[in-house]
Amino acid sequence: MIKTIKARTHGVPRLITTDGLKAYVEQIKEYFKGSMYAQVVKEWDGVRISRVYKTAKKKEELEGQIFLFQVFYNFVRPHMILTLGKGKGKQKRTPAIAAGLTDHVWNWEEVLLYHPNYLH
Numbered sequence: 001m002i003k004t005i006k007a008r009t010h011g012v013p014r015l016i017t018t019d020g021l022k023a024y025v026e027q028i029k030e031y032f033k034g035s036m037y038a039q040v041v042k043e044w045d046g047v048r049i050s051r052v053y054k055t056a057k058k059k060e061e062l063e064g065q066i067f068l069f070q071v072f073y074n075f076v077r078p079h080m081i082l083t084l085g086k087g088k089g090k091q092k093r094t095p096a097i098a099a100g101l102t103d104h105v106w107n108w109e110e111v112l113l114y115h116p117n118y119l120h
Contacts, residue, residue, distance in 0.1 A: 002027040010115050015064030036061045075106040 002024065012034045018024040020041045028037050038061055078092035085091055096102045 002031050005112070006031040008113055015061060015068065017065065017068065036064060038065065071111055075102065076108065076111065078105055 012032060015036045015038065016028055016032055017038045017040050018028070020039050024039075025037070028035070074095045076094065078094055082093040082095065082098050083090055084093065092105060094102075094105055097105070
C-alpha cells in the first residue's frame with residue numbers, strides 16, 4: 001500500500017500520519033525520506049473515540065496535523081447546517097462547497113492526490 005501511495009504522490013509530503021500499526025514505520029521511512037511521520041492512537045470508551053494521541057514532537061509536525069484537519073473539516077466532512085433541501089433531493093455540503101471553492105464533497109483519495117500545480 002505504501003509503495004502504491006508513493007507512486008501516486010508527487011514530491012515528498014510534509015507530514016504523513018497513520019494508525020498505530022508498527023508495520024508502517026519502516027515502509028514510510030524507506031519510501032518517504034524527508035517526510036515527518038506521526039502515529040494517531042485512538043482510545044475507545046465503548047461507544048466512541050474518547051481520546052486521540054498524536055505523537056508529534058515538533059512544531060512543524062503539529063502544524064501539518066492541523067493543516068490536515070482543516071482540509072478534512074472544510075473539504076471532506078459535510079456539515080448538517082450547510083445541507084440544502086430535504087429528503088432524496090438534499091445536497092450535503094462542506095464549507096468549501098458553500099464558499100464556492102469546489103462543487104462536491106472530496107474523498108481522501110482526492111485530498112492525497114491533489115497537487116496545486118495541476119491548476120496552472
